[in-house]
Amino acid sequence: MVAMLKGQYGSGIREANSYLGQNYLVVEASLIPEVLQVLRDREQFDYCVDITAAHYPQREKQFDVIWILYSFARNERIRVKTMIAESESVPSSTSIWGTSNWLEREVYDMFGIRFDGHPDLKRILLPDGWKGHPLRKDYGIIQQDQEWVQINLGIESGQ
Amino acid sequence: MLDYITSYLKSDLTPGAAGNVLWAFVYILLIFLGLSVAVIAMNWLERKILAHMQVRLGPMRVGPHGLLQPVADALKLLIKEDIMPAEADKVVFWMAPLFVVMTAFTVFIVVPFGPTHAVTDMNIGVLFMLGVSSLSVLGIVMAGWASNSHYPLIGALRSSAQMVSYEIAMGLAVISAVLMSSLNQAGTGTLSMIGLVQAQQAQHTWFVFKFFPLGLIAFVIFAIAMVAETNRAPFDLPEAESELTAGFHTEYSGFRWSLFFLAEYSAMIAVSSIAVTLWLGGWMRPFPTWLSGETWDLVFSLFPGLTFIFLAVFAFVGVVRMPKHPYFRIQTMGLAGFGAVLGLIGLVLFAPPVRDRIQDIYWFSVKVAVSMYMYIWYRGTFPRYRFDQLMKVGWKILLPVGIGVLILTAIAGVWL
């Protein structure tokens, strides 16, 4: 499978490896929609378990976006990873899996990563007008949107 | 004066029929008091019975075995703040509970607790009861609309649709019972509640067993429709807690809410008494023909007293089983006192003049009580219908079956 993907996309597949028995692919951001589509259609990874991200502020491309996929037919998981910079956005996978809708909204909510082509990209867990994306490393653990709290809850601080 | 007061005592008419205003007034007062006590007792019993069905104890704290719980509840409701939503329609909001309570109590004018124990014997008794109890839906609609809020409005709309639909099935079942009452020499039936029981007496059978199984089917239709009419489980959609929070009385609190509560329970008692009158022989004692004769009359006339004695014994068993801790002393004494009162009432009921006079009321109340127990039992057993299913049951099952039973009853009445 890896060989096939590598053959097709060449250096777009940066890395295909296995750690502790778990396979993962690192893919160029521009190839993401094609690779995901191929994985679902040809390799039967029909179940999108999770979409998440991680923040590495010291890197040039700050964010890792991670798709965890599962194939019922092969009973196998795979992780697809891509790296993007702060200003970049990722193509949405809502057209491939229905699950992606809320999961991408959560990633947007927590990291501020934009997904192109998402039908309704807005905050999901935090209130709509909130400022800041809490799972970024530069967001403090007791930090809050003072202004929002004061306006909407009528109290000085939520702490 | 004294003559005027005592003149009625030997009459075999109801005070209304005898034109005796004083006694009619006394009867109204008695019914009002008795009904209030019955509602309070029902409140306690429902909570206790439901609790025991659900492996819990129910109220235990206020008074022995929670006997004073309803009193405490009533007090709480009376002194609670009476909230009226700012956006509500004040007049209608204020009128709605009064209207509901008024209709619920008015129907008891014609309920025959015995051949003479009714306020009046109206020529159109059954019609009157159905009509007045159908008015209560107006109060519910008023309450839902006046609250000016979504959930009460939906609750009110649901309940009006439900009550109007089930009234039809109910009416058809009633007509078949009225038809059965016309099987006499004259060939004319009656709508009078007392007349209906007398018809059953004359035909030596309860109408539920008449033209078996026609009477039974009609009774079952009525029994289902009456649960729907009173908005009780499994037809409690108008106040479906999990869907509409509390339905039409979501915005009501305190005393106003307690009026709805009072009305709901008295409406339950009212429709149960229609069912009892029409199909279960009203005030007649069980097996009036099989077990006839002086001895059996005596045996059955002892039942009221025995019931109270039994309850008293029950209370005394509770006294014995009460924990022997100083903390429980007052409770124990209270329960013993309660048992003593019950026993005393039982003893009084053994006295022959009282016995003869009270029997009818006793049998009527027992039958109504059984019906009330069924209400509680339904609530403990059934999930709730969905609205479209409820309508389907009403219109597609009960209504055709009701018409069928009516036609068959008419045929059977002509041929048999």
Next chain:
Amino acid sequence: MTDATKYLSRLELGQPDQTFLDSNELIINMGPQHPATHGVLRVILKLDGEKVLGTECVIGYLHRGVEKIAEHRTYAMFNPYVDRMDYVAAVSNGLGYCEAVEKLMNIQAPPRANYIRVILTELNRLASHMLWLGTHALDIGAITPLFYTFRDREEILKIFEKYCGARLTTHAFRIGGCQYETYEGFETEVKKFLKFVAPKIDEYEELLTTNRIWVKRTRDVGVISAKDCIALGVTGPVLRASGVKWDIRKAQPYAAYSDFDFEIPIGEKGDTYDRYIVRMKEMRQSLRIIEQAVGKIPEGPIMAKIPKVIKPPVGEIYHSIEAPKGELGYFIVSDGSTQPYRLRVRPPSFVNLQALDMMVRGALVADVIAVIGTLDIVLGEVDR
């Protein structure tokens, strides 16, 4: 913020019906304070009369930032936090987390610990399903099952309490095994419980399974096909009720599940009734697993050899278990320090809740209640 219409961008409002005598569309706000939304879920319903035209879930009222907290706690310190997500199945949460960290550190919990884990997790699955059954039945209007299930759930909680001192948020497991040895008479008590609870499950079924109203209220309500389930990532009993025979306990066994013989109950139509039946059967299968586990629980240590300070090597891991609600996954990125660099929880309730909109379109308001109940969501897990 409080304006319900503000959220309606996603509800296709569509062309209002021009037909004579047609009622207006109604927007109703259900929750976050509502008796049937199982916590602080808020659903905005667009209705035509009683028919649901569309829904929009507003969640996050219980968001506590569990994933952020994880980045500021050591691995061992974070363990109790996971109990607070799905608080009715705290043991399962703990199991998933501990196994994920163990996998990351490449250590194996000893067999006895694994058996204890299986017993407690399955007991917890029973407790979770009982709570689900009670509340689900209550939503549909049957009040009695609630008290029955709470009575029997109490027995499970008693076992938990005796084992680790807590009833709900147990924190039963540690990274590397279990903290506590089973107490004196644990096996007999669990066996006694099994004997006690089997007829009780029959009792619940007696109340509901053939009850006409129950069947009417649940048959063909909230139907979801296997294809849609997979597309929406729905897992757990909901997926199995749609006919997919997939259970992580069988597909990728963890703890000691490969040692036991049990079946995966599946449904056919994927409606609310099937999901009810599947969960009831699952409860029986759980009893089977516990029975086997108690029967052959091995002797030995309960804690693997782990370093004093838990410091997994640099790397990342995804590990998931079959929680009562579905696939509960933990994705941990380690940078070699004592704290996770990034910890992601894949909550089953959150993903399952997404299917609500699809399942209730065209149904009635009462069905929305039934479907919320049948999805078996816990808002603590949805919002984290």
Next chain:
Amino acid sequence: MQPVATTFFFYLLSGLAVLGGILVITRKNPVHSALALILTLLSLAGLYLMLYAPFVAGVQIILYAGGIMVLFLFVIMLVNLERSAKEEQFNKQWIAGTAAALALGVLFILVYTGGKALFPEHLAQLPEQSNTQEVAILLYGNYMFAFEIASLLLLVAIIGAVVMAKKRI
């Protein structure tokens, strides 16, 4: 049976009926109007009772107050009527309205004075006990055909309403 305080009750009920009627046309809120109409209908039922027509009274309560008015309220509540509540109640047609009312009043007076002989001094005392039976005999005896025609008409009305209201059948 000796009715009590007949005159008093007659004036009370008539007064209530008239009051209800006035409220119906003066209230701006349609729900209030409907409730006032219910008051009128109930007073009329009371008047029927006084005329020894208990069956008609019962039917009046069941059908009008309990059935039709509930549906009235149902519709009023469903339809948004906030706009009409703000509208001017007495509009330009008050001249025509007054004229019609006056004409009707004159007509009543003329009928009363001209046809005084037709009204008996005292109403015939109808047997209260058999009133319901009398109604039944008349309905199912003399007027059987008219009765059936009326029910057929109602059936047609029901079907028409269903056809009009339902989008797809």
